[in-house]
Amino acid sequence: MATPANVVEKFSSKVFHNYGTVELSLSKRERRLIMSYMYVAMISLLVGGLMGLLQVLARSGEFELPWGINYYTILTVHGVILALVMTSFFIIGFQNALMGKTIGFSKKQLNWAWVGFWIMLIGTVIAAVTILIGKANVLYTFYAPLKAHPLFYIGITLVVVGSWVTAAVNFRQFYLWKKAHPNEKSPLLAFMVIINMLMWCIATIGVATSMLIEIIPWSLGYKNTINVLLSRTLFWYFGHPLVYFWLLPAYMAWYAIIPKVIGGKIFSDSLARFSFILFLFFSIPVGLHHQLTEPGLDSTWKFIQVILTFMVVIPSLMTAFSMFATFEITGRKKGYGGLFGWLKHLPWKDVRFLAPFVGMLAFIPGGAGGIINASYQINTMVHNTIWVPGHFHLTAATTVVLTFFGIAYWLIPHLTGRKLTDAVNRLGIYQTILWGVGMTIMSTAMHIQGLAGAPRRSNFSDYGGTEQAAEWGAYQMAQAVGGTILFFAILLMIFIFIKMIFFSPKGEQEFPIAQEEDHAEPTPKWTENWKLWIAITLVLILFAYTVPIMDVIQNAPPGSAPFDWPIGS
Amino acid sequence: MHLHKYEKYWLGAGIVGLIVFLIILGFGAFYLGTHPQSHGEIIDPENIEANDAFKPENRGLTKVDEGRYVLNIVASAFNYDLGTDESGAPIKNIEIPAGSKVLVQATTPDVIHGLNFAGTNINMMVEPGYVSTMEVELNNPGEYTLVCNEYCGVGHHLMYGSLEVVE
Amino acid sequence: MVTKNQKHVNTNPESEPNLKGTLISVSILGAILLVTWIGALMLFLLR
The missing domain is CATH 2.60.40.420 (Cupredoxins -  blue copper proteins)
Known part of the structure; x- marks a missing residue:
């Protein structure tokens, strides 16, 4: 029988040595940095959740917003603070924890990471203030030619720039590690963080370009007009990878943390890496599927990007298989046989597992809806109806968010030097159930209502008293019920955070990182052919976007002047 | 990179399924002509x-x-x-x-x-x-x-x- | 010694783990994707 040494020798040119993932301990300074990100994420959750509550109540038609607050101000806060701020702060904090745990920060790297944090925070505050004083009722997609106060755009740009500083730190950490360990594969979680940050940097070039050369000069009055379609196309070049930037950290936890929580091993290190490489390739050249019903874009190129969008389904299919396989193998090892006997071993009473698991369940209808959205002409049926927010409240606000909560239950006590207690665990289980129930009610109502034609991002209206509008009203009531339950779930989550940060007993909470099987198949070296991965990504982007963008520029109509009166400022 | 036999089945079926979806969509679009709106005509918004x-x-x-x-x-x-x-x-x-x-x-x-x-x-x-x-x-x-x-x-x-x- | 040996056999890369439950589970998932997609297509065609 081949000993590992023989195996290594036999394949040494093509595969990595496997020494297992070394786990470092997070220094006090690293912990403080990561906790700072977590604090911003928690505050954002509370503020964004409150906006969500006000929104569903207002849209039910039964309540009026107090103090003359505009519905669309609330909607803008909800979208910006949750989709852009809460996610990016949690993700970057979590990713820094993974980098600290597997590779570590030097003193200088940590200082730069703090610089990134402060730039993001300052940007967030600037954008938040402009929204709250009612000068930026443009929603989180800020479609020109609606014009917000220039500081709104500058604030959001700063958030992106801050994230680039952190990305540069992560790249530097990874580069130095690779140099110091030439024949080793990178730690799986660090590899995943680098893929996600690479995707993020390549994607944000789109929105940054649009901001710096179009929107900001135009909003300041240095440019009279703007190419509306170009700004939208650049926005969606960024906007679709944005949703994968949310999803991939959840997948990191699914592939490499959940197995440890359930007492198992990583199903396949190579497959996990391969699926992330596919996400890097296919997350970006697909943005046109958000613009399928738009004029000025050629239908052939729309269809080509639909094909590329379908490619990005494949790594999610791989992920689904890996999850079931991890559960089944672990269960069978523990002696639970049969077709579904292995389900019994899963730690249903451990919130670190239950919350992400409910998130996984939500991804089944979420993924199904996503394929429908991307389906070219079928998209016409659901485009901009409330089906769409119904869809991403399953994917982003359930799959991703419940996985993030599942991470927080161990990460926050780990960072604050406390224990996840039984009481907090129990509260977490109630929180997960409450979230699942609230979201099922709200999202189902939104999906059905969307198929019936109700528009998204709209205040309550009887639309001239049509029968259809009356029918939508019933679902809007259901939305209000679901949304109210979700708000209580958020309050409970905030209570849990406070308990975990200040009141849980001192101790050392485990940072669960799964290992491979002792004799797992070695990971091939081609998985870390970074130059090739970046080159393929760029080639796919150039292929998918060169002609459409040239077309938008060359056949541009007269540009649009800024409009600020429609947003009430 | 080793794929479990069943994973090959699953990915194979998944990829075939996605291709079938795309063929149906492509047939509807390019043969029957049901595209989403993609008109390219421009106009001066101020006139x-x-x-x-x-x-x-x-x-x-x-x-x-x-x-x-x-x-x-x-x-x-x-x-x-x-x-x-x-x-x-x-x-x-x-x-x-x-x-x-x-x-x-x-x-x-x-x-x-x-x-x-x-x-x-x-x-x-x-x-x-x-x-x-x-x-x-x-x-x-x-x-x-x-x-x-x-x-x-x-x-x-x-x-x-x-x-x-x-x- | 025996248990160690057994563990070794179980995790040998040459022998595939039993993943029947996984196959059934992903098949159910695939069926859900198929049914919802066809449903959406039908609704689109009827409009």
Whole structure:
């Protein structure tokens, strides 16, 4: 029988040595940095959740917003603070924890990471203030030619720039590690963080370009007009990878943390890496599927990007298989046989597992809806109806968010030097159930209502008293019920955070990182052919976007002047 | 890289499934011609009347032939201009006999709007600088609400009209 | 010694783990994706 040494020798040119993932301990300074990100994420959750509550109540038609607050101000806060701020702060904090745990920060790297944090925070505050004083009722997609106060755009740009500083730190950490360990594969979680940050940097070039050369000069009055379609196309070049930037950290936890929580091993290190490489390739050249019903874009190129969008389904299919396989193998090892006997071993009473698991369940209808959205002409049926927010409240606000909560239950006590207690665990289980129930009610109502034609991002209206509008009203009531339950779930989550940060007993909470099987198949070296991965990504982007963008520029109509009166400022 | 036998089955079936979906969509689009709206005609947003379709007298519904109609719409914050009736009052409700073919043409002089006859497949973005068009056959009788489904400002939810497909 | 040996056999890369439950589970997932997609297509065609 081949000993590992023989195996290594036999394949040494093509595969990595496997020494297992070394786990470092997070220094006090690293912990403080990561906790700072977590604090911003928690505050954002509370503020964004409150906006969500006000929104569903207002849209039910039964309540009026107090103090003359505009519905669309609330909607803008909800979208910006949750989709852009809460996610990016949690993700970057979590990713820094993974980098600290597997590779570590030097003193200088940590200082730069703090610089990134402060730039993001300052940007967030600037954008938040402009929204709250009612000068930026443009929603989180800020479609020109609606014009917000220039500081709104500058604030959001700063958030992106801050994230680039952190990305540069992560790249530097990874580069130095690779140099110091030439024949080793990178730690799986660090590899995943680098893929996600690479995707993020390549994607944000789109929105940054649009901001710096179009929107900001135009909003300041240095440019009279703007190419509306170009700004939208650049926005969606960024906007679709944005949703994968949310999803991939959840997948990191699914592939490499959940197995440890359930007492198992990583199903396949190579497959996990391969699926992330596919996400890097296919997350970006697909943005046109958000613009399928738009004029000025050629239908052939729309269809080509639909094909590329379908490619990005494949790594999610791989992920689904890996999850079931991890559960089944672990269960069978523990002696639970049969077709579904292995389900019994899963730690249903451990919130670190239950919350992400409910998130996984939500991804089944979420993924199904996503394929429908991307389906070219079928998209016409659901485009901009409330089906769409119904869809991403399953994917982003359930799959991703419940996985993030599942991470927080161990990460926050780990960072604050406390224990996840039984009481907090129990509260977490109630929180997960409450979230699942609230979201099922709200999202189902939104999906059905969307198929019936109700528009998204709209205040309550009887639309001239049509029968259809009356029918939508019933679902809007259901939305209000679901949304109210979700708000209580958020309050409970905030209570849990406070308990975990200040009141849980001192101790050392485990940072669960799964290992491979002792004799797992070695990971091939081609998985870390970074130059090739970046080159393929760029080639796919150039292929998918060169002609459409040239077309938008060359056949541009007269540009649009800024409009600020429609947003009430 | 080793794939478990069942994973090969699963990925194989998944990929075949996705290809079948794409073939169905491609057949519908490129053979039967059901594309989403992708019209490329441009227009000066500050002078939309330079295009005949959007001159005030041509707005709204026009019968061009037996069972064929043109519907020209100007979407602006926060109104759909569907033309005026004999008395000069703005039209808000349109009636079309079931089975008719309708060419919907729309543009905007200001910001981005959505144009959706809720419950039908007439759903398109309306963007300054472009004419959006869609031709559909309306076969199912009923009342369909015209809603703006892209955020256009604080009066966004007050943009509406209706379409009645009558027997 | 025996248990160690057994563990070794179980995790040998040459022998595939039993993943029947996984195959059934992903098949159910695939069926859900198929049914919802066809449903959406039908609704689209009827409109």
